[in-house]
Amino acid sequence: MTELHFTKGQGTGNDFVLFADPDATVDLTPERIRAIADRRFGVGGDGVIRAVRSESLAEGRALVAEDPAAVWFMDYHNADGSVAEMCGNGVRVFARYLTESGLVDLAPGETLTVGSRKGLVDIQRTTNGFQADLGRWRLGIEGSGADDVLVRAKNLDGARPGVGIDVGNPHVVVAVATEDELADLELTTWRCSTRP
Known part of the structure; x- marks a missing residue:
């Protein structure tokens, strides 16, 4: 070892x-x-x-x-x-x-x-x-073939559209309705999928 x-x-x-x-x-x-x-x-x-x-x-x-x-x-x-x-x-x-x-x-x-x-x-x-x-950011997630994604997270009611932003590594921005909704999210169990 x-x-x-x-x-x-x-x-x-x-x-x-x-x-x-x-x-x-x-x-x-x-x-x-x-x-x-x-x-x-x-x-x-x-x-x-x-x-x-x-x-x-x-x-x-x-x-x-x-x-x-x-x-x-x-x-x-x-x-x-x-x-x-x-x-x-x-x-x-x-x-x-x-x-x-x-x-x-x-x-x-x-x-x-x-x-x-x-x-x-x-x-x-x-x-x-x-x-x-970190240089310039760009919209979309390189190599995904799509500019937007669907995001699912624990305690989030249904999948939400997200916008991919690349700042050297991919990020996804998702709008939520309220601060309470954000506070209730379990962000360690999220999943994104690209939309064609």
Whole structure:
């Protein structure tokens, strides 16, 4: 069994398991990710973020060729083991992890460029945290073949139309009728399906 030294971090309510693997030596299988992210039998988290030197991953080497400042790559995996391009909350937590771990020095007002599967991401340290420039958003969910989706969630009366928005990773925006309806939703058990 491999020993893994990790940190837990959260950004705007999303929590992540973070660890440094500069040379990409840890084998991150989907099964291992699910085990780490499991809230009952693992550490628990919305995802797992590995800090890797960009030069250690094929995706990262291409980004360093584009911008040598992208020394670090955010290797992000969802809790279900799937690979993700980007997470806005996760990249801010990643920047905090890099600075707190002493892997980078970043003073307030300075910008850090990191690699991700979305591409290069610029993160600025502010006086009270970090802000990330995720680039331009676009309507629709890339690869879905549809611009809108139907969303079903526990305690939501029937399926609702949603609008797909991609900010490097897909999101769906759904209108609800009241604040009470929103408060009653169980958002951990939602399902989206694209409409042709």
